[in-house]
Amino acid sequence: MEIKSLEDLVKDQFNDMVQIRRHLHMYPELSFKEVHTPAYIADYLRNLNIDVTEGVGGRGVVGKLIIDENLPTVALRADFDALPIQDLKDTPYKSTVPGVMHACGHDAHTAIVLSAARILSGMKDELKGNVVFIHQHAEEVDPGGAIQMIADGALDGVDAIFGTHVSTSLDVGKIGYKYGTATGIPDDFTIKLKGQGGHASRPHHTIDPVAAGISLCNQLQYAVTRRSDAMDSVVLSITMFNAGTQHNVIPDEVTIGGTIRTFNQDMQSLMIKELNSTLDGLSRMTGVTYDLDYMRGYPPVINDDAMTDIVVESAAKISTVDETLRLEPDLGGEDFSYYLQKVPGTFFYTGVRNSNFKADFPHHTAHFDIDESGMINAVNVMLQSVFTYFEKESR
Numbered sequence: 001m002e003i004k005s006l007e008d009l010v011k012d013q014f015n016d017m018v019q020i021r022r023h024l025h026m027y028p029e030l031s032f033k034e035v036h037t038p039a040y041i042a043d044y045l046r047n048l049n050i051d052v053t054e055g056v057g058g059r060g061v062v063g064k065l066i067i068d069e070n071l072p073t074v075a076l077r078a079d080f081d082a083l084p085i086q087d088l089k090d091t092p093y094k095s096t097v098p099g100v101m102h103a104c105g106h107d108a109h110t111a112i113v114l115s116a117a118r119i120l121s122g123m124k125d126e127l128k129g130n131v132v133f134i135h136q137h138a139e140e141v142d143p144g145g146a147i148q149m150i151a152d153g154a155l156d157g158v159d160a161i162f163g164t165h166v167s168t169s170l171d172v173g174k175i176g177y178k179y180g181t182a183t184g185i186p187d188d189f190t191i192k193l194k195g196q197g198g199h200a201s202r203p204h205h206t207i208d209p210v211a212a213g214i215s216l217c218n219q220l221q222y223a224v225t226r227r228s229d230a231m232d233s234v235v236l237s238i239t240m241f242n243a244g245t246q247h248n249v250i251p252d253e254v255t256i257g258g259t260i261r262t263f264n265q266d267m268q269s270l271m272i273k274e275l276n277s278t279l280d281g282l283s284r285m286t287g288v289t290y291d292l293d294y295m296r297g298y299p300p301v302i303n304d305d306a307m308t309d310i311v312v313e314s315a316a317k318i319s320t321v322d323e324t325l326r327l328e329p330d331l332g333g334e335d336f337s338y339y340l341q342k343v344p345g346t347f348f349y350t351g352v353r354n355s356n357f358k359a360d361f362p363h364h365t366a367h368f369d370i371d372e373s374g375m376i377n378a379v380n381v382m383l384q385s386v387f388t389y390f391e392k393e394s395r
Contacts, residue, residue, distance in 0.1 A: 006387075007319060009119045010379045017115040017379070018372050020044075022093035024107035028082030028100045031138035031145075034059045037080050037110075041135045044114050048121040050133070057148030059137035065121060066130045072393040073130040074386055075154075075161040077339060078113035079106045079139035088366040089358075103368040105166035108352070110135060112164065112378045119383060128390035132158055134339075142188065142295050144335035150342060159393075160307060161345035162385050163336045164378050168360055170351030172374040173322035175315040175381060177348045178329060179308050184233070184261045185268050186297035186333025189275065190240075191216070193282075194289045197252040209254040210243050212286040216256065216278065217241070223274035234271060235261040235331050261331035263300060300329075301337040304344035310392070311348045314384035321377055350378040 029037050038054060038061045045052045045063040053062045083103045087095035095101040102108075117133045134154050138145035155161075170176055193216070195209035203211075217238050224236045240257035244250070260275070262268045272294065279290050315324045327349065336347045352374035353360050359371040 006383050007380055010115070010376055010383070013115045013119060013379070014376060016118070017111045017375055020114055021107050021111035021372060021375070024080070024110055025093050025102050026096050028095050028097055028102050028107070030084060030100055031081040031141035032059070034081055034137045038135065038137065041080065041110065041114065045117060045133065048118055050117060050121055056154050057137075057145055057150070057152040060145055060149040060152075060154065061135040062149070062154050063117060063133035063135070064130070065117070065124070065127075065133070067124060067127050068130070069157070071129040072159045072390060073132060073157050074389050075132040075134050075158045075339075076113050076116055076382055076386070077134040077136060077161060077163040077336065078109035079136045079145070080110045081106060081138050081140050081145075083140060083364060085364065085366055089369055091369065101366070101368075103365060104140070104363045105352070105370060106139065108166045108370055108372070108375055109164065112375050112382065115375075115379050116382050119379070120386070128394050131386060134161075139335055142297060144298060144338070146335040146338040150338055155339065155342050158343055160389055161339050161343055162307070162311070162382055163339070163345070163347045164350050164382065165334070165347065166352040166370055166374060166378065167349045168353045168363060168368070168370065170325070170349060171353045172351050172371045173320065173377070174325055174351035175311075175321050175323075175348060175377060176325045176327040176351070177308055177311055177346070178303055178327050179305055180302060181263060181329050182301040182303050182347055183329065183334045183337070184263050184331035185265075185300055186331070187260045187268065188295045188297065189258060189260065190293040191256045191279070192291040193254045193256065194291070195252060195287070197250045200248045200250050203250060206250045207287040208250050209252070209288050210250065212282055212288045213241065213243065213254040213256055215286070216282050219278050219282065220275065223271065223278060227274050228267060228270060232267050233263055233331060234267055235259075236271065261333070263329065263331070268296070298333050298335045299337045299341065301334050301347050302340055303346040304340070307344050307346040310385050310388050311346055311381060314388050315381050317384055318377060318380045320380065348381065350374055350381070
């Protein structure tokens with residue numbers, strides 16, 4: 001397939017892609033609560049005469065474009081859940097759902113893979129294999145939708161998989177890739193410190209969980225800087241500290257939450273051990289008791305080298321890709337990792353940053369937006385990767 005003709009097809013699809021993305025952006029749904037989004041996706045795929053299965057792993061959607069079951073099969077994956085963040089953008093397509101928005105780009109991911117499906121469904125005679133379109137719910141919240149969809153057969157018959165994430169850390173025109181380990185293990189924890197409240201003027205008659213909680217937050221940073229090897233990447237962030245409702249009342253209880261990010265299980269185990277040890281010491285020192293709810297996160301995304309080569313080779317053929325960048329691993333979490341434990345694949349990054357469009361805010365923030373023209377590159381790289389994969393498999 002000539003790449004120029006593919007690019008023309010993607011360009012022709014752009015307006016529809018933008019409409020899909022903006023519709024989803026206006027009507028976001030939280031993880032494990034997606035109802036209208038998967039129905040919208042299923043209807044779109046059916047209109048392309050693609051075989052559709054709904055409710056995969058709970059709320060996922062799988063579309064299959066089968067040319068010949070004896071040929072290789074490649075999957076394209078997109079996630080479609082939103083985040084509990086109030087949309088503060090001033091745009092016609094801002095979220096209409098209070099306190100919920102697509103602040104990470106999953107609306108764009110869905111538009112990208114649906115657009116790829118539309119183009120490929122019109123090219124059946126030129127495909128040397130089958131394509132599966134995996135639309136996944138609940139990427140943002142453990143245990144995530146991927147592991148549930150895989151258990152329900154989403155990868156049955158699939159030989160390889162590609163996925164992308166839009167990034168406001170990369171300018172439009174740039175494609176990022178990573179060999180091997182790409183992301184970290186994103187563990188979460190919630191701690192309830194239980195003391196004995198009382199009047200704020202008589203703290204000596206209380207067991208103050210607020211003071212104990214403040215001490216805990218400081219001590220946990222000691223575990224990062226003095227218990228872990230400086231050459232091993234680890235992040236411990238406290239993101240929630242909820243205590244009290246009255247100025248002159250020391251509360252009975254404090255809730256503290258956060259995340260620990262590592263790249264390997266040895267460091268993960270060390271940090272869990274240090275967290276428990278710190279809590280035990282705090283309890284002895286202050287008299288508070290505690291409940292710890294520790295949630296182990298997704299395994300790291302580990303990209304297959306040969307599949308990453310295909311993305312790099314494909315991106316180099318796209319006229320609108322200005323630069324292809326090898327990126328360093330980061331400690332973000334992504335349950336695309338579960339797919340890669342089953343089949344070879346790779347997860348690449350598509351630049352959507354453009355300060356002229358105010359598309360330069362970080363992910364998971366209230367003003368997050370993208371330069372939608374960046375989606376063109378994502379579709380082009382995905383499509384070309386599919387054709388390149390089939391060509392290599394047919395040799």
